[in-house]
Amino acid sequence: MADTSNPRPMVNAGLLKKYLGRRVTTVMKVLRSDGVDLVGQAPDGTSVTVHKAPLNSSSGGAFSQFVEVVGIVEGENSLRAEICTNFGDSFDMATYNQLCQLANSDNKDCFI
């Protein structure tokens, strides 16, 4: 079987509280980063803090405008990062936000 024991569902800020303590995936628009933490805008516009955000090696040194964060949900608006991936400077957040909503509602069985 494919191993589905440890999924990391795609979420926006509103869905974070559903996954407290669990691993999720989201894309953030970087507002500011101080080398340790990252503060960004989630797909639904809410501000989210990402703790201990390492940039994965294939991305080079700096964050691009949009960054995918895979990590554990610590609070309603915060994540502890495991992997961060640069998603470049032109990423459609509105569509991704709708995808998060679709993937977590009626079409859950394809994803989670």
Added chain:
Amino acid sequence: MYSGAGGGDGSMFAGGGFMPSQSQANDFGGGGGRRSGSQNSGLLPLTAKMISQAIQKPSDENFYVDGVDVNNVTLVGMVHDKEERATDVSFQLDDTTGQIEVKRWSVLLTLLAHHSPWNFTYVRVHGHLRSFQGKRNIVAFSVRPITDFNELTFHFLEVIYVHLSNIRAQGGTAAAPTHAATAGVGPHGIATIATNPSHYNQYLPPASAMVGGNVDECQKRVHMIFEEPESLLIEQGLHIDQVAQRMVGYSRQQVKEAIEFLVNEGFVYSTIDDDHYKSTNA
């Protein structure tokens, strides 16, 4: 839906031998009489979760997802645990729903080194779903790095679209029992494979891939509109737009092409201008 287009079934409109045969058109269209053993040679966008839920009949090697047999698949995800060997390159693909092993056989060592996917990069995989020692994996013929990450969003939206499209073809009610049956994938799964005599699936190879149905069906219905007694009574015939309005589910372009076909066959002719047509049966 368009049950008249069933391959091999009697058609109301044989066209006097001038129309392409129904079964010919529908072998590719996937509309008529798809038997459970027949090959879907289209492409299915999937997630690892859907693959883990796919049904495999004990009698054949095919996998089935949402009632459709699985042949070519495509996934998008992050590469983990990449291993390069002399014979192949393999890695775990993590697509947010789970992880699945992807293997690509080596063609040329030099080519491979250049194009080998790196860990933690996102790739698009095209390949075939296989099972080895009880574990499902993908044998890939294409592994390409993703450069525009909107492709990720696109892939998952496409997964949802095709999933809903296939579920609805089964009559919509298959959704609940399908998943109850797949909880313990294996011999129990047979009952949920539905044959879809009248489903048009745009992910099957499109010999007549048009929005809303196949070409024959469109021509048939347009002709019938022209043959109606009311239409025959109108001296200048019907305007294309009037016909298009009645052809719900077909585009104006499709209706126009259907009319052109009927003109070539001699069933309708143009009257006061290029937009008005009338049946030759007046």
